[in-house]
Amino acid sequence: MSRDYDLGETFDSRLLAEAPRVRLSRRGIVMGLAAGSVFPFVSGCTTNAATGDSQLLLFGDDQIASMAATAWTDMKAQTPQTSNAQLKNRVLGIWDRTIKGAAAQGHVNPNDQWDVAVFDTDDVNAFVMPGNRVGVYRGITELTENDDQISSVLGHETGHVVGRHAAERMSVTTAAQVGLMAGQIAVASSEELSKYGSMIGALGGAAVQFGVVLPYSRKHELQADRLGVDYMHSAGYDVKQSVRLWELMAAQSEGQRPPEFMSTHPDPVRRAEELRSYINARGYALM
Ligand SMILES: [Zn+2]
Structure with a gap:
């Protein structure tokens, strides 16, 4: 560059x-x-x-x-990655299954290679960068309660990629x-x-x-939320957990240290509501 x-x-x-x-x-x-x-x-x-x-x-x-290549290289040079093989493999497995859900819908090429990094910090955050680069922080894996919620985060980020x-x-x-x-x-x-x-x-x-610090517009966020739920559904994850994820984010945001994810993803209560409506409308689940 x-x-x-x-x-x-x-x-x-x-x-x-x-x-x-x-x-x-x-x-x-x-x-x-x-x-x-x-x-x-x-x-x-x-x-x-x-x-x-x-x-x-x-x-x-x-x-x-x-x-985006330089930003990604810098980020990987400056932020420690987890040495916890179990955590890394778990995130990679959820990523793999979620991206297959997106591929099943024809939204990504199933042969694409992705560079997924799990950073070893408390940040409650995750992001994608152009060029199939995905960053997940240990902190967000600790906030989530199950694989389905992590899939919700990753599906949302994939939605940003697909939505360009x-x-x-x-x-x-x-x-x-x-x-x-x-x-x-x-x-x-x-x-x-x-x-x-x-x-x-x-x-x-x-x-x-590239989306690490700067928020997307509300229109982009809603689209990414919906695409993420579509991919979760295709992948066989429990889409209801996407609503639960935003409820967890909302609860955290009332604390002393709101999740980093919140700075680029505001309005968790409203998003939970909109996702609930979408899930019902699509017939993915009744909630
Ligand atoms: Zn987003």
């Missing part, structure tokens, strides 16, 4: 004066332009095959994966910064945009852009 390049120093963003500043590699942007991935944006958006959503995507999967949420978020912020068709973007993605401005500026760094 080439050096970070601050778009704000070169491009005029008068059209969106309050647009967030996003740090991206110059190479990634040039490649995006050269590869013609800007055209879908100019003509509107691309349609996500799995979700049916129309999305603004300026970056291809390979490009965004290579941009990282690519969409980066594309929206980039397009806003560059000022391309700013009016249309502002209308179409005002929810996404409004979330990022101050946070990107304050935090910076590659990890911020």
